[in-house]
Amino acid sequence: MNNNTILQVSDLYVAYGSIQALHGVCMEVHKGELVSICGVNGAGKSTVLKAIAGVLKPRSGSIRFKGKEVAGSKPEQLHKMGMALVPEGRDIFPSLTVEENLRIGAFGRRLDKSYAADLEDLFSLFPILKERYHQAGGLLSGGEQQMLAIARGLISNPDLLMLDEPSLGLSPALVDQIFELIIELKSRNITILLVEQNAQRALGIADRAYLFSNGRIEYSGRPQELMDNVDITSVYLGGQNGGDV
Amino acid sequence: MNAQILLEFAINVLSMGSLYALISLGLVFVFGICKLVNYAYGEFITVSAYVLYFLGVFTGLPWLLVFLFGILAGVAVGFFSELVAFRPFRERSLDALLVTSFAVSVILQRLFQLGISPRSKAVPVPAFFNMNIQILGVITPLRNLLIIGTTVVLLTVLVLIMKYTTLGVAMRGASENFVTARLMGVPANLMISVAFIISGFLAGVVAIFWSARTGSVEPMMGGTPLLIGFIAVVIGGMHSLPGSVVGGYVYAFISNVLSLTLPSSLLSFRDAFMFAIVIAFLVLKPEGLLRGNYQEERVG
Ligand SMILES: Nc1ncnc2c1ncn2[C@@H]1O[C@H](COP(=O)(O)OP(=O)(O)OP(=O)(O)O)[C@@H](O)[C@H]1O
Ligand SMILES: [Mg+2]
Numbered sequence: 001m002n003n004n005t006i007l008q009v010s011d012l013y014v015a016y017g018s019i020q021a022l023h024g025v026c027m028e029v030h031k032g033e034l035v036s037i038c039g040v041n042g043a044g045k046s047t048v049l050k051a052i053a054g055v056l057k058p059r060s061g062s063i064r065f066k067g068k069e070v071a072g073s074k075p076e077q078l079h080k081m082g083m084a085l086v087p088e089g090r091d092i093f094p095s096l097t098v099e100e101n102l103r104i105g106a107f108g109r110r111l112d113k114s115y116a117a118d119l120e121d122l123f124s125l126f127p128i129l130k131e132r133y134h135q136a137g138g139l140l141s142g143g144e145q146q147m148l149a150i151a152r153g154l155i156s157n158p159d160l161l162m163l164d165e166p167s168l169g170l171s172p173a174l175v176d177q178i179f180e181l182i183i184e185l186k187s188r189n190i191t192i193l194l195v196e197q198n199a200q201r202a203l204g205i206a207d208r209a210y211l212f213s214n215g216r217i218e219y220s221g222r223p224q225e226l227m228d229n230v231d232i233t234s235v236y237l238g239g240q241n242g243g244d245v
Numbered sequence: 246m247n248a249q250i251l252l253e254f255a256i257n258v259l260s261m262g263s264l265y266a267l268i269s270l271g272l273v274f275v276f277g278i279c280k281l282v283n284y285a286y287g288e289f290i291t292v293s294a295y296v297l298y299f300l301g302v303f304t305g306l307p308w309l310l311v312f313l314f315g316i317l318a319g320v321a322v323g324f325f326s327e328l329v330a331f332r333p334f335r336e337r338s339l340d341a342l343l344v345t346s347f348a349v350s351v352i353l354q355r356l357f358q359l360g361i362s363p364r365s366k367a368v369p370v371p372a373f374f375n376m377n378i379q380i381l382g383v384i385t386p387l388r389n390l391l392i393i394g395t396t397v398v399l400l401t402v403l404v405l406i407m408k409y410t411t412l413g414v415a416m417r418g419a420s421e422n423f424v425t426a427r428l429m430g431v432p433a434n435l436m437i438s439v440a441f442i443i444s445g446f447l448a449g450v451v452a453i454f455w456s457a458r459t460g461s462v463e464p465m466m467g468g469t470p471l472l473i474g475f476i477a478v479v480i481g482g483m484h485s486l487p488g489s490v491v492g493g494y495v496y497a498f499i500s501n502v503l504s505l506t507l508p509s510s511l512l513s514f515r516d517a518f519m520f521a522i523v524i525a526f527l528v529l530k531p532e533g534l535l536r537g538n539y540q541e542e543r544v545g
Contacts, residue, residue: 055424079430091425093418103411104418107430111411156430 003067004030006160006191007052012061012071014044014051021047023215024061029160034182034192036223038199039212045195046088048212049162052193053085054078066159080108082159086166088195090149094138098129098148101137105152115155122151125181143174150181154190161185162193167201179205203227253383254505258497260389263396264454266493268470269477270403271447273489276478277420278440279335281342285326285349286474287467289445291357293319293452294368294462301369308371316449323445327437335437350467357464365463368456375457392454399450400490403443407486412439476523482533491534 007029014022022044029035037045050056052063054075063071070078075085084105093101102119109115123130126147132140137148146166153161163182167175179201185192186205196202203209203223211219211226219226268290275283296318300311330349334341374388407413419426419436427433455470456462473496481492499522503515511518526533 053428055428074433075424075427076430076432079428085428087425087428091422093421093425095421096414096418100414100418103414104426104429104431107411107415152429 005064006031006066007193008062008064009048009052010062010064012048012051012063013059014047014056015059021215022051022058025212025215025217027210027217027220029191029193031191032189033207034186034194034205036199036202036206036209037193037195037212038197038202038209039218041197043212044215045212046164047215049085049164049193049195052078053083053162055085079156082156083162084153084156084158084160085162086149086153086164088164088168090142090145092137092140092145092148092152094136096137098133098135098137098140101148101152102129102155105155107156109156118155118157122154125154125184126151143170143177146170146174146178154185158190160191160193162195164195165197166194167196167198175201200227249382252381253385254501256380256383256385256389256393258494258501259393260385261501262494262497263392264451264458264493265473265477265496266490267396267399267447267451268474269481269489269493270486271444271451272471272474272478273483273486274440274447275444276483277486278416278423278436279331279342280339281331281346283444284343284346284471285330285353286444286448287469287471288350288353289319289322289326289448289467290452290455290470291462291464291467292322292353293449294456294466295357295361295366297452297456298366298368298462302366312453315452316446319445319447319449319452320442321445323441323443323448324438327441331441332434332437354464354467361464363464365461365466367460368462370457370460388454388457395450395454399447403486416440476519478533479523479526480533482535484532485535488533488535495534 005028007027009025009027012022012025013020025044025048027035027037027048037048039045047056051058051071052065054070054073054077058071061071062069065078065081065083068081070081093104096104102122103111106115128144129148129151132144137145140148150163150166153163166182167178170178175198182192182194183205194202194206203226206223208221209219209223209226210217219229271289272283272286275281275286293315297311297315300306300314304311306314326349330345331342334345370388374386374391376387377384378387378390407417415426415431416436416439418429419431419433423433423436426436451470455466459466477492477496478489479492480495481490482488496519500515500519503518504512507515507518
């Protein structure tokens with residue numbers, strides 16, 4: 001582990017009761033990288049993000065974030081340390097306004113000039129949020145809710161942004177928009193761990209990728225190496241011709 | 246004459262409804278955050294009432310201070326019961342918490358019985374509370390107007406806190422989705438402590454007006470307000486703070502209408518009618534009048 005490593009997961013085991021979901025996962029993310037996790041439904045992609053973010057307590061194994069051992073820490077502590085998870089299914093607060101959703105995303109932050117400046121910056125990425133600023137989150141469309149969920153993750157200026165299936169359930173045009181946004185965030189040097197079922201798109205923009213299967217890492221490496229393996233593509237990677245079930 | 250009856254009815258509904266609204270609000274604050282139906286809530290009220298009794302009888306403190314300490318006692322019992330009894334079990338199941346709240350309730354009742362007295366004690370009430378006031382020909386004790394005014398002030402303050410402070414916004418977020426709120430950096434312990442503190446505060450205010458109405462305090466007194474809180478919450482909706490307030494006033498309205506309309510031979514069955522209405526609510530409108538946004542999820 002060099003000091004460029006922001007996240008290092010070693011030999012991680014996570015279970016839901018008696019159901020073992022992760023069997024010894026090892027992975028790492030370096031500063032400024034865009035790392036993608038792919039795999040079919042139930043492969044354990046969300047589980048690994050939840051364990052990293054502190055929502056699930058690992059049975060064993062180690063999670064080091066910015067050089068500190070954090071396995072078993074509370075989600076609020078990890079957020080304070082600089083993690084942000086944009087959960088699968090967005091999970092915005094439906095009765096709270098866009099403004100209030102963002103304010104919770106910035107919890108622990110002073111609502112001062114720098115907050116206002118960051119908000120303006122977010123509005124340039126998501127103009128719709130400015131329009132809808134005082135509307136209840138539950139009244140936004142699916143795409144707008146996803147924008148809000150990502151903005152809510154970004155407002156804390158995280159050192160590691162984790163996105164769990166941000167394109168899920170969105171129209172093709174909106175999926176394009178989300179991927180353009182991720183590229184923009186990457187160009188701003190934000191470290192991103194991206195879970196996607198839309199593997200072809202994700203591999204197209206990622207620096208490195210992990211392929212999950214049955215709670216294990218099946219492959220890891222450069223996207224090109226993964227895509228070159230056609231067998232893997234048809235079985236695991238989904239995309240245009242199947243597997244996306 | 247008719248206008249007078251109407252005004253008297255309105256004062257009765259509003260004063261009773263205000264008290265009931267505060268009772269059910271105290272229950273729902275904790276439920277919203279923890280998804281816990283806190284059976285010990287009635288004993289929060291009893292603790293405050295005993296403090297009012299002791300300070301009122303054995304000290305010469307001015308009323309305002311007696312009330313203040315009574316409320317502080319409610320806050321303290323809310324805060325510490327969460328710390329000692331609920332926090333250690335929070336990671337377990339919600340059922341464990343429910344049983345814990347029964348235990349806290351029974352333990353406190355026994356403590357009152359053994360440590361104070363199983364008999365009821367007269368709680369001194371400031372004279373101005375029972376002073377009769379005449380408004381447009383209607384005579385009513387001042388405490389009826391005081392509870393209405395107090396409730397208006399408290400509700401206004403609570404609305405302002407929940408709407409405009411970051412803590413209040415976080416509490417509303419946490420009651421909609423606790424885990425997501427934590428992922429945004431909202432500390433679980435802080436949210437739950439604040440919910441119990443507000444619940445205890447409301448129990449303290451309720452104790453003042455409850456013991457002024459009944460004139461006494463006894464170990465088991467918490468049962469009745471707890472039941473009232475449950476009924477108001479069933480009517481108004483368990484998942485919404487405004488709903489619980491509405492439920493309190495609707496309960497008072499129905500109860501007063503029953504008192505006015507039931508023939509005197511049936512009046513002793515008023516509560517039975519009330520329960521029938523509650524059952525009808527549970528069958529026809531199980532989510533209550535105001536639904537609120539929530540996720541059926543426990544606090545882990
Ligand atoms: N709350 C839970 N209780 C029990 N088992 C669960 C729970 N959540 C997930 N699992 C199981 O753990 C395994 C991994 O689930 P996970 O949600 O991590 O998959 P995923 O890769 O994110 O899938 P998807 O693409 O559908 O989001 C699955 O077998 C799933 O059935
Ligand atoms: Mg998932």
